[in-house]
Amino acid sequence: MNIVVLMKQVPGTSSVGVDPTRGTLRREGVPAQTNPYDLHALEAALALKEQVGGTVTVVSMGPPQAEAVIREAYWMGADHGILLTDRVFAGADTLATAFTLSQALKTLEFDLIIAGMQSTDGDTAQVGPGVAEFLDIPHVSYVREIKGVAGPEVGAGTYPLPEGAARLTVTADLGDTLLIQDVCLPALITVTKDLNQPRLPSFKLRKAVADKPVSVMRAEDLPASPKPYYGLAGSATRVEKIFPPERTVVREIWEGEPDELASRLAVLLREVVGK
């Protein structure tokens, strides 16, 4: 099975601040890391490969330093890595990001695409399903269990699948229910943290893959090459402005002895609770 994992580099901490006077982002010096959810996606791919054979290819879109994501994936056992990096990709919203990733995927042979459930910076959960739509393949979001590959024939399913179709049996977490379903391949799934525990990068692999190349793709390498399809130009949304979040104005600050504070609190709570 050929599996592609979508992985993104995100700011590592919550230290992305706002310049209060200019209202712009302060991103200098903020360390980057791999989106934690995407490590679960990679783990799922590696585990499947160990089970049924095949290859694991990591695809990431980002600035040149996002290569670090692919390096980390190599240390965990990924076979190939593709970095989509080009100035024209910059400023992409989820529509343009999904489009760009789907374009790269059209140049690959894959049976399964695995994405993280969401990124910790974009935090939209939109890119995975968007990629599936651009590729016109089915997707299942929030997969918390992979029960089998090309599993047993569907018995009591809602509708019959084509006989002998390659398929994956997964459990999706819909919040109040778990939906167990068979999805025909090629398909895309997005995975939750409940699915697995990502392996640690291996020291041995780290040495072995030190010189392993990362393929780089630019806009002109993609099937739909006109530049207006990508990045900000290819985005449907525009950020009109950014501003620091509003805070409730302070009303009262109480200081004093614990007993005194407690009795004032008790009075307040009797007033505001259970109205």
Place this chain on the structure above:
Amino acid sequence: MTRDESGTKITRVPESGANKIAGHVREPGARPEGNSAEMMSEWSGIMVFAEFHHAASPTDSGGGEFDPVTFELIGKAREMADKSDQEVVCVVLGSGVTGAAADLLHYPVDRVLVYDRHELRHYVAGVYAAFFQDAVLTEKPSIILMGATPVGRSLAPRIAVRFRTGLTADCTVLDIRPNGDLVQTRPAFGGNIMATILTKNARPQMATVRYKVMPWAERLDGRPGKKPGVLVEREMSQPDAVKSLARNLKSVAVRSEVLVPKADSISEAKVIVAVGRGVKSNSDLEMFEALAERLGGMLGGSRPLVEKGWIPVSRQIGQSGRTVRPDVYIALGISGAIQHVAGISGGTIIAVNSDKVAPIFEFANYGVVGDIYSVVPALLKVL
């Protein structure tokens, strides 16, 4: 160039080329700039996806309920529709849902479209997307609002891409401009900043909203002075949607759906006692639990306590946890990081923290400077 040792190179998914939507040829890329003013003006009305949760019984008994966010979306849609003289249309997808759909007419909506089909008994993204596409092609709404639920977050991006349009996730503020542009505000970069986002050159404009962020629509028996809403039972009619459905029915088969025992949802609690890293050990939680109980509320927490496993994930409050709107929120030993307070969207906020300059004091209505280990026991004695 993507060729490598294993010869990975072949194009498997055929180039679908330009997408034809609503009689307009769209380029394969997004490029919404291509949309003309006439084309944009064809789109009007505010569509709300009324997400229905079927009761998890094996028979199509029609039991179930709407996701509560539906009523908040209707309230917001109505407000914006009145401002811009547009209609509010709900879309209900499910099996045996016509009765439930009719009940939505008690809310301030103009129309409820229902697709009542056995194929919609379970949520299958491609199948739901086909029916929703049919509704969108038929109605051509200017705006589509969906809940930021697991289903909404899976379905919305498929629709947005199908129509090559913008989708803004987890909006906390929505407003409409006289020209019909939807003004979407959402936290960005982990809640450190707010961003105002527009989809000026594409229609429909799509947004998802979390539960408990917007006020609930009132249940009415008809709107005074307005025509009553109507229920429209629909069958699929748009050829593209019909084709999409046929393909998707062959790609996913549901085996079973099991109900997850409802963890008492913290989103519903009227009083929340939330604890943070100020708590020193797991066993101390008893004391804070006792306070929550005394106040008829629930215990929640900040992310570090969830990561320690002291508080269940379902009780994490914040940007990556739940959004809550209780009457009273009591933060104990919580510093007030933006990702935490992003999850609190209303109510009286009380904070107890020993650090006089903790950011939570800028957020709270009542800031109590003190040690939770002395204030809370004293409080339990006098409550």
